[in-house]
Amino acid sequence: MIQEYMSNTDGNHRAGEPSLKTLRTLVLLGHVTLAVTLASWLLMYLLNGKPYENTWWIIFITLVLGRGAAVGYGLGKHFSPMYLFFLAVMADVFLVFYIYPLFVRNYRHLKRVPHIGIYLDNLHTVAIEYKSRVAPYGIAGLLAFVIFPFWSTGPLVGAVLGFLIGLPAVATLLSVTIGNIIATAIWVWFYDSLHDWNQNAALILLLFLLFMTIIGLLYTQVRHTIKKEEQVSDSETEEDNDLSTDR
Secondary structure, rough: OHHHHHHHOOOOOOOOOHHHHOOOOHHHHHHHHHHHHHHHHHHHHHHOOHHHHHHHHHHHHHHHHHHHHHHHHHHHHHHHHHHHHHHHHHHHHHHHHHHHHHHHOOOOHHHOOOOHHHHHHHHHHHHHHHHHHHHHHHHHHHHHHHOOOOOOOOOHHHHHHHHOOOOHHHHHHHHHHHHHHHHHHHHHHHHHHHHHOOOOHHHHHHHHHHHHHHHHHHHHHHHHHHHHHHHHHHHHHHHHHHHHHHH
């Protein structure tokens, strides 16, 4: 599906848009990083057993709820901090390598992409909200955006944002990857220290992160719905005005 919808696009280009060859290379890197992640899961489970049978759950939480929630959950399950760091970084890396090419090649008609079109459109909506604040600072602004440890400022939204402000693909992906590594390291260090100091405080922080993530998801969905309704209303108003003019 990824290869099909990377090639099924028009020939118009914008500043910073990578070539089709570059995007296909990124998808290939996505396959490689995913394979490495799954191989590490198998190796850790064979060598250590529990709790590494739950590695898939750490990956899932990283992709859905973010690195902070994944790190908190993993340390609570007694995962190795270093392996948690590796997992959280790799999960975001292969997600970016898969989604960034799809977004770039279909950004003019995101909703046409089967299964994840609405998701891509939501990413676009979130990134647009930060565009004016990040664009003046270029790569440095994008790096800070990804490091900032709150919902919707992760590497995937950062990659989309880098494209929207016209940064080259290499600069965008290097910035979001470095930012993700720094942010994940901070989360692991902070949560590990907090967990050693007070496990109850660590649990409260985890629950707070989950709560804020859910609120963020709901907020984005509501904003997206309102925006689409406004666009439909504006379109209908323009049509009514055109009809009145013709009469």
